Every structure is written in C-alpha cells, then in structure tokens.
Amino acid sequence: MPALLDIAGLSAGYGRTEVLHGISLEVRQGEIVALLGANGAGKSTTLNTVMGLLPARTGEIRFDGQSIASRPTREIVHLGLVLVPERRQLFGPMTVEENLLVGAYARADRPGKAALAADLDAQFALFPRLGERRRQLARSLSGGEQQMAAIARALMARPRLLLLDEPSLGLAPLIVAQIMEQIADLRRGGCTILLVEQNARVALGIADRAYVLETGSVALAGPAATLIENPAIQEAYLGGQGTGADRLELRIRARAAKYAARDVVR
Numbered sequence: 717m718p719a720l721l722d723i724a725g726l727s728a729g730y731g732r733t734e735v736l737h738g739i740s741l742e743v744r745q746g747e748i749v750a751l752l753g754a755n756g757a758g759k760s761t762t763l764n765t766v767m768g769l770l771p772a773r774t775g776e777i778r779f780d781g782q783s784i785a786s787r788p789t790r791e792i793v794h795l796g797l798v799l800v801p802e803r804r805q806l807f808g809p810m811t812v813e814e815n816l817l818v819g820a821y822a823r824a825d826r827p828g829k830a831a832l833a834a835d836l837d838a839q840f841a842l843f844p845r846l847g848e849r850r851r852q853l854a855r856s857l858s859g860g861e862q863q864m865a866a867i868a869r870a871l872m873a874r875p876r877l878l879l880l881d882e883p884s885l886g887l888a889p890l891i892v893a894q895i896m897e898q899i900a901d902l903r904r905g906g907c908t909i910l911l912v913e914q915n916a917r918v919a920l921g922i923a924d925r926a927y928v929l930e931t932g933s934v935a936l937a938g939p940a941a942t943l944i945e946n947p948a949i950q951e952a953y954l955g956g957q958g959t960g961a962d963r964l965e966l967r968i969r970a971r972a973a974k975y976a977a978r979d980v981v982r
C-alpha cells in the first residue's frame with residue numbers, strides 16, 4: 717500500500733542548529749505509527765516540520781502523493797493533516813464546546829450550523845465526559861479531560877492524518893491507558909495516526925509500527941511487536957522490563973482501564 721505520509725531524507729532545525737539529520741519514515745493509511753525517543757531527540761521538531769510550522773531544509777514530505785514540504789500550515793491542514801500539540805494548548809478561558817468549534821474553523825468545506833452541531837455530538841459520543849462538561853471552561857478540566865478535548869478539537873477538523881504530540885504527558889498511568897485506548901479506537905474508526913511519545917511502553921502497546929529517533933536520526937524502526945522485544949529498546953526505553961507478553965498485557969490493561977477510568981477522570 718502506498719504511504720499516506722512519506723518523509724524522505726528530511727533535515728530541519730532552528731537557526732544554526734540542525735536538529736533533524738535526514739530522517740525517513742512513512743505512515744500508511746489506517747496505521748498507528750509511533751515516533752519514540754528521549755527528550756530532545758527531535759520528535760516535536762518532526763511534527764512541526766510536517767505541519768509547515770518549521771521549514772524543511774532538505775528532503776521531501778509527501779502526503780497522499782503530493783509534496784507538502786514547507787507549504788503554509790493552513791494549506792496543510794486543508795489537506796487533512798491535523799496536529800494535537802504537546803501540552804494540549806487549549807484556550808483556557810473558552811468553554812469545551814467553543815474550543816471544539818475552533819477546530820472546525822480550519823476546514824476547507826465550511827460546514828454550516830447543523831453540520832457543526834452533528835460533529836460536536838459525534839465528539840461528545842466519543843468522549844462522553846466532554847459532553848458532560850461542554851459548557852465548562854477548558855482551564856478547569858483535569859489533565860486527562862484536557863487531552864481528550866485537544867484530540868476532539870483536532871477531530872472537528874476531520875483529519876485524514878492525526879499527529880499527536882505526547883498525549884501521555886503529565887497524566888497518571890490509568891488515565892494514560894484510557895487515552896491510549898481511545899487513540900486505538902480512533903484508528904478502528906478509520907483514522908490514521910502518527911503518535912509521538914516518550915512513553916515507549918504505552919505507545920508500543922497500541923502502535924502497528926514504530927520509529928526510534930536518537931539525536932535527530934532514525935536509530936531503529938520496525939513493527940511494534942518486534943521492537944518491544946528488542947533488547948536495545950528494553951534497555952533504553954522500557955526500563956529493562958519488556959517481555960514478549962508485554963504487548964498483549966498492555967492492550968488488556970488499556971482496555972480494562974478505559975472502562976475502569978470512566979469515573980476516575982475528573
């Protein structure tokens with residue numbers, strides 16, 4: 717199957733500093749691909765460059781066959797790539813519903829009131845807790861709820877490819893498991909996902925394939941089920957405790973946590 721997102725030989729950076737040194741990766745339709753790596757490896761830089769927030773210095777970025785490298789972000793969003801940024805970046809003084817409606821502003825199809833209301837309802841069906849809090853100010857939400865709101869806001873833009881930057885950041889393990897299961901649900905619903913995570917264990921629990929970035933280069937790549945058993949990954953990112961049974965266990969735990977956590981996320 718041809719890649720939906722195809723990054724080849726991409727370099728990018730800030731000022732005189734080159735952060736990405738010719739990375740290549742692809743995301744195929746319907747996949748969850750994890751981009752893993754330690755602090756400062758260049759994961760967010762990769763997402764920001766794909767979104768046109770940072771220029772590509774060399775290399776190519778193709779989405780559905782067409783070049784998007786260094787195109788204006790608005791055009792990239794119109795093509796169907798939507799970023800859920802690190803630390804969520806909700807509009808705190810606005811309600812949950814208003815934050816979600818902001819997500820739809822970027823759409824090329826200019827939906828009317830009825831279509832927007834239907835899309836809001838779809839998000840609240842997906843994230844019932846957000847529905848209960850639709851008129852609450854975003855800044856008053858818990859961390860887990862804020863992450864859900866940030867994802868729902870992105871979904872209002874009707875993405876063909878969702879780019880998630882560290883959705884687990886700052887959340888308790890049970891809430892992380894719940895968010896991961898919701899991300900897996902999105903994929904089951906047909907969404908394609910590029911998932912940036914420092915938490916390799918949870919990301920490998922839901923991803924099909926993964927790439928490991930080390931100081932701006934791809935150090936390892938492969939199916940998630942293989943990587944989770946790789947001794948180098950276990951040593952560096954899984955605290956040396958990864959086993960072949962981990963992936964299955966993670967999935968079961970995530971599934972259970974999704975239901976158990978319904979009343980815990982506040």
Ligand code: ATP
Pocket residue numbers: 730735753754755756757758759760761762914
């Ligand atoms: P983290 O999980 O900490 O966000 P990351 O893998 O996403 O890590 P990046 O945020 O992409 O890493 O950062 C990669 C490198 O680029 C780091 O050395 C960082 O200091 C540098 N960097 C990031 N943003 C900027 C910026 N706006 N200006 C200058 N340097 C930056």
